Amino acid sequence: MAEDDPDIRRLNTEVLISSGYHVDAAEDGAAAWDALQLDNYDLLITDHDMPKVSGIELLKRLHDSSMKLPVIMATGTLQEDQLARHPWLEIKAVLLKPYSFDELLETVKHVLHMDAHDRQESTPPPNWNRLPLQTWLGGDSAR
Numbered sequence: 001m002a003e004d005d006p007d008i009r010r011l012n013t014e015v016l017i018s019s020g021y022h023v024d025a026a027e028d029g030a031a032a033w034d035a036l037q038l039d040n041y042d043l044l045i046t047d048h049d050m051p052k053v054s055g056i057e058l059l060k061r062l063h064d065s066s067m068k069l070p071v072i073m074a075t076g077t078l079q080e081d082q083l084a085r086h087p088w089l090e091i092k093a094v095l096l097k098p099y100s101f102d103e104l105l106e107t108v109k110h111v112l113h114m115d116a117h118d119r120q121e122s123t124p125p126p127n128w129n130r131l132p133l134q135t136w137l138g139g140d141s142a143r
Contacts, residue, residue, distance in 0.1 A: 001025045002032035002046040002058060003074070008097075012045070012074075015101045016108065029053025033061055041069060043112060048075040048082075056082060059089040070115040072107055074099065 026032035030052035048055035076097035
């Protein structure tokens, strides 16, 4: 989680941990980027308006490094036109501040569920490499 407001960062971290999630918290986008380089994560929750590296800049870095990670933008300052200019950032959800802890938890649960579902659909069937060649080439007509 990347959040420059220490109170919001602490409260969100406590709520997520008490709900069974492992959470690493960063005080700005630069610290979040450093953490993303060192560990694998299932989800990124980030504010937008942060010192050093903004939320959008952090997502651009993720994209440029081909890091695939679902993202929740939790912010009070992100303008719709900024999202429209960067559709390739693939933000899975936006939480507008102020949001409730229930909204945070529901959004996290929903995004993680969506991501797990997307990964299952992109996984080839277990026998993908054992099917006869004509199955891939269109049957007997490919001979």
